[in-house]
Amino acid sequence: MDQQSDRCGERTYGEPGSGLCIRGGPEDEPFLYDKPARGLYLLTGKSNNNQGTGTTLEKHDLPRTGPGTAIIGDPRNDENRVLSQLQLAFIRFYNALYQDLKTKYEAAGIAKIPAELYEEARRLTTWHYQWIVVNEFLPLLCGRKVVQNIMGNGRQFYKPCIRPYIPVEFSVAAYRFGHSMIAQKVKLQTGGTEHSIFSSQFGQGFAKITSQNQIVDWDVFFDFDGTYQRAETLNTKLASVLLELPFVNSTNPGDKSLATRNLRRAQSFLLPSGENVARCMGRSDSEMTTVTDLIHNLASTNSVDLSAGTPLWFYILAEAEAIGRMEDDGSSKPGEGLGPVGATIVAEVIIGLLELDVHSFLGSNRDWTPALGTAGAFTMKDLLQKSLTAIEL
Structure with missing residues (x-):
């Protein structure tokens, strides 16, 4: 797979491969954290005292500047x-774990400074x-057998020679399957009304909470009880609203189509065709x-000539529609x-x-299992439920 980036996911100093990386945190990004005297909790709208939000909505929003930019x-x-x-929810999940650790060590009479609790x-x-x-996530989208194998x-194909990177086959094609x-x-609440994904109710991007x-x-x-709102089928079709993006200011229909934009980007990276990738993978x-x-x-139905090969993104969508996920x-x-x-x-x-x-659990301690959840199993449902227990500062 072609290399797109040589970054380590952290700020890097020195020559590539030197390993001189630092991780973000309270010292590097203090604006994300609460007052040190209370502990290194991440800010929420409530602990940040968001301007103009009101006490009933603050705790349901991200911390924001006066003009409304999320911090x-x-x-x-x-x-x-x-x-x-x-x-x-992730901010609250961290805050809940931070409070649990603080309570545990205080009860045991063990002194821990905020930086230790943070880490x-x-x-x-x-983890x-x-x-x-x-x-x-991966078993649901890729199949448990693929993941277990x-x-x-x-890994048979993703084998970086020097350091990890994100391949263009992943970022420009395969991981765009979600479109x-x-x-x-989409509806946001149980029993609520469905709204267009580009409606003001859904957000339209970078806006604070103004209503319950x-x-x-x-x-x-x-999936809390089997009645959740399911995504659309993974296939070669896109919702019509994605083919005429309302926020793109252009008279060219291609500029406003997410499908066209994906294909253009793939072409700019000179991605191989789906057929060539499949052959190289031994399919x-x-x-x-x-x-x-x-x-x-x-x-043929749409008078498109793909005799020279199928764009990788479209091939992967067609493969999902024609074959789909491998079952157990x-x-x-x-x-x-x-x-x-x-x-794959x-x-x-x-x-x-x-x-x-x-720093990951697979790279640091492959035998690690979650402290939360039930019998070693931990799901997104568990994380979201735990987030609701976060301390309200």
Whole structure:
């Protein structure tokens, strides 16, 4: 896989490969944390005393500046209501773990300075999230058999020579599978009204909470009792709202189409065709024919010439539609997850990045299991429920 970036995910000093990296934290980013005298809790809208929000809504929002800019590490995590509320849930999850550790050590008579509590809470927060990615997210999207094979037998294709990187096949093609799963309309609350993903209710990007109706009920998006709101089928179709992006100021229809923008970006990176990637991965001719038959039927119906090869992103979507996720019994489930090429790229890269990161649970302590959850199992539901126990400062 081609190398896109040689960054370590941290600020780097010295020559590539020198290992001279520092991690963000209270010393590097003090604006993300509460008053040191109370402890190194991450700020929420309430502990930040957001201006103009009101006490009933503050605790349901991210910390913000006076003009409303979220005070977080990555501004993209405030792009819509679901993302901003999820960012807040992770903040609360960390704060809950920090408080648990503080209480535990105080009860045992063990003196811990805030920086020590921060480092332990940071590690536990990160590792619990990484556990979810490896043990819940990847099996759902890529298939448990694919994930178990990589974990047990090792990676076959993602093998960085010097240091980990994010391949363009992943970032520009395979990991854009989620675009086909976005629904035209989404509801934020149980029993609530469905809204367009580009509506003011959904967020339209980088806006503070102004109403109780904008607070997300997580059992609408995650499996709490089997009645959650499901994503669209993973296939070659996109919601029509994504083909005419309202925030793109252009008279060219191609500029406003997310599909066209994805294909243009792939072309700018000179990605190989889906067929060539499948051949290099040793996929069988019969499997490839199953995928290309669907592709050629779609292409001929829409008068598109793909005789020179299929763009990798579209090939992966067609593979998901024609073959889908591999099940535990060896069968496949079309539309419910990624096919073999897409699943292998996504799972190998994510697992590989974790294995090659000395700070992750796979890179530091592969035998680690969550302290939370039940019988060694820990899910996104568990994380969200734990976040609700965070101390209200």
